[in-house]
Amino acid sequence: MSLEKPEPSATADEVGVTDDGLDYDALEALVAEHVVDRESHVNAEAFVVYPDAVQATLSTLKEEAGFDHCSCVTAQEYEDRFESIYHLKKFDDPTQQLSIVVPTTKDDPVSESAEPVFRTADWHEREAYDLVGIDYTDHPDLRRILLPETWQGHPLGKDYNQNQPQIVPLREHANPLEQDHRAGEDSDTMFVNIGPHHPATHGVLHVKTVLDGEQIADLEPDIGYLHRCEEQMCQGSTYRHQIMPYPDRWDYTPGGILNEWAYARAAESMADIDVPEYAQVLRTMSAELTRICAHLLALGTFGLDVYGDFTAIFMYAVRDREIVQNILEDLTGQRLMFNYFRLGGVSWDVPEPREEFFENIRDFLDGLPHRLEEYHDLVTGNEIFQMRCVDTGVLPPEVAKNYGATGPVARGSGIDYDLRRDDPYGYYDELDWDVVTEDGCDNYSRVLVRMREVEESAKIIDQCVDLLEDWPEEEREIQSNVPRTLRPDADKEVYEAVECAKGELGIYMRSDGTDKPARFKIRSPCFSNLQTLPEMSEGEYIPDMVASLGSLDIVLGEVDR
Amino acid sequence: MIEPLTATPLPDTIADMLNLGDGILVQLLTGLLASALVGTFMLLNTALAGPWAKRKITAAFTDRISVNRIGPAGIGTIVVDAVRLLSKELIIPEDADRPAYDIAPLVLASSALLGFAVIPMGNGIQVADPEIGLAYVFAVASIASLGLVMAGYASSNKYSFLGGLRAVAQNLAYEIPLVLTGASVVLFAGSLRMSEIVAAQQGTLFSLGPIAVPAWFAFVNPFAFALFFIANLAEVGRNPFDIPEAPTEIVAGYQTEYSSVYFVLFYLGEFIHIFLGGAIIATLFLGGPAGPVLPGIVWFTIKIWAVFFFTQWARSAVPRVRIDQLIEIGWKGMLVLSFANLVLTAVIVGVIA
Numbered sequence: 001m002s003l004e005k006p007e008p009s010a011t012a013d014e015v016g017v018t019d020d021g022l023d024y025d026a027l028e029a030l031v032a033e034h035v036v037d038r039e040s041h042v043n044a045e046a047f048v049v050y051p052d053a054v055q056a057t058l059s060t061l062k063e064e065a066g067f068d069h070c071s072c073v074t075a076q077e078y079e080d081r082f083e084s085i086y087h088l089k090k091f092d093d094p095t096q097q098l099s100i101v102v103p104t105t106k107d108d109p110v111s112e113s114a115e116p117v118f119r120t121a122d123w124h125e126r127e128a129y130d131l132v133g134i135d136y137t138d139h140p141d142l143r144r145i146l147l148p149e150t151w152q153g154h155p156l157g158k159d160y161n162q163n164q165p166q167i168v169p170l171r172e173h174a175n176p177l178e179q180d181h182r183a184g185e186d187s188d189t190m191f192v193n194i195g196p197h198h199p200a201t202h203g204v205l206h207v208k209t210v211l212d213g214e215q216i217a218d219l220e221p222d223i224g225y226l227h228r229c230e231e232q233m234c235q236g237s238t239y240r241h242q243i244m245p246y247p248d249r250w251d252y253t254p255g256g257i258l259n260e261w262a263y264a265r266a267a268e269s270m271a272d273i274d275v276p277e278y279a280q281v282l283r284t285m286s287a288e289l290t291r292i293c294a295h296l297l298a299l300g301t302f303g304l305d306v307y308g309d310f311t312a313i314f315m316y317a318v319r320d321r322e323i324v325q326n327i328l329e330d331l332t333g334q335r336l337m338f339n340y341f342r343l344g345g346v347s348w349d350v351p352e353p354r355e356e357f358f359e360n361i362r363d364f365l366d367g368l369p370h371r372l373e374e375y376h377d378l379v380t381g382n383e384i385f386q387m388r389c390v391d392t393g394v395l396p397p398e399v400a401k402n403y404g405a406t407g408p409v410a411r412g413s414g415i416d417y418d419l420r421r422d423d424p425y426g427y428y429d430e431l432d433w434d435v436v437t438e439d440g441c442d443n444y445s446r447v448l449v450r451m452r453e454v455e456e457s458a459k460i461i462d463q464c465v466d467l468l469e470d471w472p473e474e475e476r477e478i479q480s481n482v483p484r485t486l487r488p489d490a491d492k493e494v495y496e497a498v499e500c501a502k503g504e505l506g507i508y509m510r511s512d513g514t515d516k517p518a519r520f521k522i523r524s525p526c527f528s529n530l531q532t533l534p535e536m537s538e539g540e541y542i543p544d545m546v547a548s549l550g551s552l553d554i555v556l557g558e559v560d561r
Numbered sequence: 562m563i564e565p566l567t568a569t570p571l572p573d574t575i576a577d578m579l580n581l582g583d584g585i586l587v588q589l590l591t592g593l594l595a596s597a598l599v600g601t602f603m604l605l606n607t608a609l610a611g612p613w614a615k616r617k618i619t620a621a622f623t624d625r626i627s628v629n630r631i632g633p634a635g636i637g638t639i640v641v642d643a644v645r646l647l648s649k650e651l652i653i654p655e656d657a658d659r660p661a662y663d664i665a666p667l668v669l670a671s672s673a674l675l676g677f678a679v680i681p682m683g684n685g686i687q688v689a690d691p692e693i694g695l696a697y698v699f700a701v702a703s704i705a706s707l708g709l710v711m712a713g714y715a716s717s718n719k720y721s722f723l724g725g726l727r728a729v730a731q732n733l734a735y736e737i738p739l740v741l742t743g744a745s746v747v748l749f750a751g752s753l754r755m756s757e758i759v760a761a762q763q764g765t766l767f768s769l770g771p772i773a774v775p776a777w778f779a780f781v782n783p784f785a786f787a788l789f790f791i792a793n794l795a796e797v798g799r800n801p802f803d804i805p806e807a808p809t810e811i812v813a814g815y816q817t818e819y820s821s822v823y824f825v826l827f828y829l830g831e832f833i834h835i836f837l838g839g840a841i842i843a844t845l846f847l848g849g850p851a852g853p854v855l856p857g858i859v860w861f862t863i864k865i866w867a868v869f870f871f872t873q874w875a876r877s878a879v880p881r882v883r884i885d886q887l888i889e890i891g892w893k894g895m896l897v898l899s900f901a902n903l904v905l906t907a908v909i910v911g912v913i914a
Contacts, residue, residue, distance in 0.1 A: 192719050200809040214723075214884050305809045307880040308800055315623035384801055384880045542723075543810050543883045 014066035042494035046099035070118035072523035075128030113139035120404030146224035203556030234520035258500035266507035285464035294501035305550035345479030389444035393548030407503025412446035419499035622877035656717035668708030669830035683850025683857020694755035713815035724814020728805035734891025735795035738899035759849035839868030
């Protein structure tokens, strides 16, 4: 680890910070008037607060205790109550976590919105309303977000009958593209639907845009076209084997192994499973290979957005990504949906002959600096490219934090936040690498961050290969002992996150004592990052909006889940 | 003064060859024959460029193989593509403003073909050689803008509309530098007549040992050549100035709603325009059909293909600028530079002559 921990002085004046972790009693004292009860989650303590004191509690914790990152909002229904959980963290030190649990009654599930404190709660609470059915007062725009407006019922609620077909036929659904004119006849603005089928939306994203000439007056992303009930499918599957294939389908660029790690980390933390060191090295190496794949694709598609269709950048990026995919195919047997991780390890060791496999990786790593040089010549060094990308799509750090932006998007805004270093897992803290940040806050910085992260990933892979090559044969343990059926204790709750290619991918799970999770919630980095698009684009030109969307590097499979 | 390469226009040559004598009917017939010949030649070039050469060139730039199934090097794909495109359903939007919607593709394609009437292609191939040849080429070439506006407006689609508006803004901003730079060549040549512009480039600029560098205006005034080249890229709407189409921003701009035959016409028109741009560049700056050993028509073809090749190169490697940046480059950069070029040329020509 070359980068030291954040300075202790930065957090010293925050309530509850001690040398050996958080002092939850001091934190509780800070918001004592609102707290009803305390719970213990696996990752952090949780305070149960009154539903009308959400804003007061959160803003006190944000301002006085330094919890400036609302990572996720989980909503769920129990037999006797609804519950919203706000998972708080600190951008300076994400190991300092705290959950705020807000129970509401069954017959009147109304709770105060956290949106005035954390902008990111806007979409998260809309999703909670949509899928679980909790009402948030004071929310600026509480509509369904994933399902169509005419949907009946809340699918993750207890009284929802999944077998009953929706009776509203397609033709009676509000046509999302119907709205044609937003302003009056004499207005200067024009309403345009960008998407859901548009070359620049990287999937089925619908952006409602109001144009003033060529400039964007107002913009609202409309998501949900690719909603596949991933959370519910995970809730219907067993911890041990059945859930693991799903994460591959969230971010399919491919970020598969990184996503698998999010689930693996949460489940291993919940069931207290150890992972052998050798498997950790394998995990780290394969995860970083996947990250290179994902970042190369991000670069290529960004090239499409800024350059035009048939340009060299996309094909070059895909060419290099192909090499990594071949390596990953050798390792996992799959090119896209890897399904490589198992709880407590990985599915298999590197393929025989080992030397040949390592040789392939080394060949790729040796060629990489030259390739990156080429990209810098072709892309970042190009003057027209700089004209297009420098100082467009500006996302100031405070805004990024408020929206819960993570990953390259946050690091492109100068936020030094990377879970691989700040909340270490796997083998990362044993290796020598740096967290990349850029201070430009613009489209250009976000692209640069990705390109430089590829270099850092290459460094990590190189060290992993060294380790794997020298690992004594008798100690190559890829899997620890894990019971055939996992049944974590009832009411065990955990929220764990990893740094995937797009940012912080978090998993919340609650056990009810069976072999399947009672609630499985995915905190998708793209979901939070996409929320920043209006901030970046309003007042800019259409091409800049398209570039910003490209620089966010969203995958709709992960946004909609 | 050196004898012009094309002393007599093609219709007269045909009349002489067939011993038809003189008369209105004969003029009509031979004119038609000559136009058909030139038009067919250019359409052949376009057929080669559009469905095949473009793909092959772009593929070479981007590390791909591209079409290779039918015929040698996949050249048979031209036939297949033509059949495929023509057999598609012609979808006309409900609210389309007809007949503007139907005329637009024709306007685009024909305006470019009309321009070739005065281009001297070597070996006596030139349909007409009027005194105002250059003015005529610029005039008919810019009719294309009208086609684009018609398409953009008549399609009843907001993306088309944006594309149409962008096309007009862009053509306005770049037509003026284009014509002004062309005018500086006219100052050198002393004539608007295409054959005389070509003739004026026949001399030798200077000799490098055994190699005689011809007095092509590209060598006489490289600055004007560069200006003209860039303005021409904008005129034909290719990267970095492919803003009217800009697929990732406004889907396909003015041609979003066009399918089947109309799409083919648009596509065709664009490519003929690229070739017309190349032909103007070749005539004004590269000595027209002049060149050693090979016959003039071959050299002319090589030159227009070189320009086409360049546009494909730019398309593969250069990002597109933003619309406001494009207008800024046009009005604040190119226009000023082309005026400076014109004034300087006038002064130099005035001093020398």
